[in-house]
Amino acid sequence: xxxxxxxxxxxxxxxxxxxxxxxxxxxxxxxxxxxxxxxxxxxxxxxxxxxxxxxxxxxxxxxxxxxxxxxxxxxxxxxxxxxxxxxxxxxxxxxxxxxxxxxxxxxxxxxxxxxxxxxxxxxxxxxxxxxxxxxxxxxxxxxxxxxxxxxxxxxxxxxxxxxxxxxxxxxxxxxxxxxxxxxxxxxxxxxxxxxxxxxxxxxxxxxxxxxxxxxxxxxxxxxxxxxxxxxxxxxxxxxxxxxxxxxxxxxxxxxxxxxxxxxxxxxxxxxxxxxxxxxxxxxxxxxxxxxxxxxxxxxxxxxxxxxxxxxx
Numbered sequence: 384x385x386x387x388x389x390x391x392x393x394x395x396x397x398x399x400x401x402x403x404x405x406x407x408x409x410x411x412x413x414x415x416x417x418x419x420x421x422x423x424x425x426x427x428x429x430x431x432x433x434x435x436x437x438x439x440x441x442x443x444x445x446x447x448x449x450x451x452x453x454x455x456x457x458x459x460x461x462x463x464x465x466x467x468x469x470x471x472x473x474x475x476x477x478x479x480x481x482x483x484x485x486x487x488x489x490x491x492x493x494x495x496x497x498x499x500x501x502x503x504x505x506x507x508x509x510x511x512x513x514x515x516x517x518x519x520x521x522x523x524x525x526x527x528x529x530x531x532x533x534x535x536x537x538x539x540x541x542x543x544x545x546x547x548x549x550x551x552x553x554x555x556x557x558x559x560x561x562x563x564x565x566x567x568x569x570x571x572x573x574x575x576x577x578x579x580x581x582x583x584x585x586x587x588x589x590x591x592x593x594x595x596x597x598x599x600x601x602x603x604x605x606x607x608x609x610x611x612x613x614x615x616x617x618x619x620x621x622x623x624x625x626x627x628x629x630x631x632x633x634x635x636x637x638x639x640x641x642x643x644x645x646x647x648x649x650x651x652x653x654x655x656x657x658x659x660x661x662x663x664x665x666x667x668x669x670x671x672x673x674x675x676x677x678x679x680x681x682x683x684x685x686x687x688x689x690x691x692x693x694x695x
């Protein structure tokens with residue numbers, strides 16, 4: 384028996400004009416990383432005294448669409464998905480969190496062995512309800528996005544009429560070494576960072592269940608409440624952060640510079656942040672400061688986070 388390896392998978396996505404509807408003659412973008420989608424049947428089991436309490440029948444209750452995509456961040460490849468996550472749109476290479484949903488059709492093509500039949504599984508109305516960016520020393524810049532969809536289609540060997548597939552032109556991963564510039568905290572100068580994680584949290588961003596049919600009605604917008612956690616080496620400046628985190632303090636801006644090639648860099652800025660904590664970790668060889676940052680809405684920029692691409 385010949386099995387199928389993951390490298391025979393083609394994952395691709397295309398923006399939808401109407402949420403939950405596959406575009407006509409879609410122009411798909413393929414992905415470096417597998418988009419791990421599934422539509423797992425949830426069933427209702429009917430037991431019956433007529434058969435001694437055994438299972439007498441099974442019905443389909445729902446068919447929720449969920450998934451994930453993760454890997455090393457490559458500049459420009461997933462910009463459309465970042466916009467969908469933040470419910471905003473790129474304008475002059477600037478993206479802010481907003482309240483406008485954008486959805487995608489995801490297609491996974493599986494080739495059953497060398498020269499085998501191509502079978503497609505398609506998932507509609509997909510968007511990320513949350514995600515993370517992780518910067519860890521001596522590693523790639525890692526990203527992960529959770530995914531949720533409105534519905535899915537049966538597996539098919541029939542290709543979509545007029546569909547095209549474009550591979551990403553960039554395949555160079557960003558690293559947490561030369562590709563991470565300054566991580567700045569206005570008014571504070573922490574020691575060097577061992578790691579940092581941006582968690583894009585949306586509270587209440589969940590599928591809208593529908594009485595009729597297996598598709599959902601969409602995904603609730605949700606409330607954007609991101610959180611940043613970091614580990615900084617303890618140096619002479621640690622006390623200022625430690626003290627500020629223990630009392631009320633003035634909000635300050637936090638910015639991440641990611642990328643080392645001019646024109647292919649990101650800047651992620653949170654215009655206003657408060658410390659959640661600044662405790663000292665005494666358990667390891669190096670003393671580290673565990674910094675928690677809680678971004679808040681900034682009325683001047685009209686956003687909680689601003690992501691800029693194509694930075695020189």
